Amino acid sequence: MHADEVLSVAEAMGQDVVAVSPLAGGLSHETSLISLADGQVVARVGGPDPEIEAAVMAAGRRRVPVPEVLWVGRPGRRPVMVVEYVEGTLLSHVLAEWAEALGELGVEVGRVVAEIGAVSFERPGFFVDESLDPRWERPWSRQLPEVAEACMASTSRLDARTRRAWVDLCVAHAPALRGIDEQARLVHADINPKNILVTRAGGTWRVDAVLDWEFAYSGCPYGDAANMVRFGDDYPAEFVAGRRSGFADGAPDAPEDWEYVGWVLDMFALSDLVTRPPGNAIADQAAALIRDRVTGGVTWPG
Template identity: 55%
Template sequence: MLAATVLAGGYSHSTWLVTLSGGPVVARFGGGDPAIEAAVMARAPGPVPSVLSVDPMVISFVEGTPLSSVLASAAPDLAGLGHVVGREVAGVAAVRFDRPGFFTGPSLSVGEQPPWSAQLPGFASQCAAKVPSSRLDTATLSAWVDLCAEHAPALSAVEHQACLAHGDINPKNILVSHADGSWRVDALLDWEFSYSGSPYADAANMARFGADYPPDFMPAFAAGFASGLTDLPPVDEWPYIGRVFDMFALTDLTTRPEGHEVADQAAAIIRQWTKTGVPRTL
């Protein structure tokens, strides 16, 4: 090993850029089951790094700029970027499984579980008991649990869907580049939270903090995403259904320890939704 540098990355693991005699690779320590993640990455369509080692997880280095950095800059044609990213994210759903649920091992078999609509109310209630009191007060948490129960039935429209879902698709997990006047996606990273489910959850994951993005990006992302789901029957109000799916993640995030930046952002969304309702659009 010639050099090692810590990379900005996930909150559940540490990521290092390691320079070897043969070139750079990326090593990750911590997080979910690396054997499951490696199997998912081997099946995932689109631009996905190659897995060089499973334990520890070592993947090929991919040149590119994090989408989060691009959205924070004065980059050109953010509408074009949004459309390209939307289609790439939708493409993940081309991989199908026998049933929705979570992977039980590297064979990517999916365990049986209750429908998502039946899980959300209880999940919200269980998580509420773990949220630091400094993050959300009791009244807000109670209102949030009621809101989850109210909107959970919307998931019944798509809970039969058994597509590959990334589970953590957001601007820090996407590498992009701009050349010859157009954008391309170079890599989709960090597949440790992937599962079998609805692609609309991934779309809502991207939209979670969309209010912080430049205004041209999210409408183009939504259009690109919808156009990329060519082999799924159209679903009415899919952006709203995606937002309801995201209530799982928002609830879980708020249970993180005090001082967790993303958890505090999730809490701000929960406070907003308990006042204004679940958004119907991305």
């Protein structure tokens, strides 16, 4: 963080800053842990629109644990969001190091992901301001082939044959989205183990916080369920199975093919991810998934 940004946080919190240390952050922002005279807060610097994200987080807090937003300001050329510090361990660390009760953990995570989708709006679309009145352009079933075509035209991470095959695959599966085109529920859109804090206490797992809401929109929550296990081959099988069970129980109105629909929705994200600059590890993983799917190397659910 720049000195003027730290000073702005101190003024907003009405306390002296004792220390500032970096935390792992997203691609579009810088995250720091700030120690104040009587506690700690987390500052997020950058990002597309923290005012909208703050409003989304307030909406999400109605159903799931979300850090409270303490202040949003624009002290310089970069916006700053300050949120409460939440104790907990990143789910990604737990999955890499823990070996017990991972099925139970998956159930709890799946339940919380389903609860995000319990927040509803008047229409689907992307949020354009803090009112969270979504802008609805055209159905997802029509957008998917267009997005895939545009993304494949702007990436060199995949060979020409694979790019064409991926667009064709998106065209073939896009009709599956017609049944959910008009759903208007809260979608986190970046729900993965790096954005969830958990704790094991009293013999049970608890989700302490869902982080990083900058990509949230109004749509169908089955995409979040697929996002959660996009790279599921890297996770313990019992966690993946528990996540599936927990989401299904938490979304009793979901159709039988909800998991398949989620996979189709995730084709938006995979298409976009491979357009990232060279050297991006997540984009390389997304490219590998696309290759597997166009060659039939994976089994689609449903």
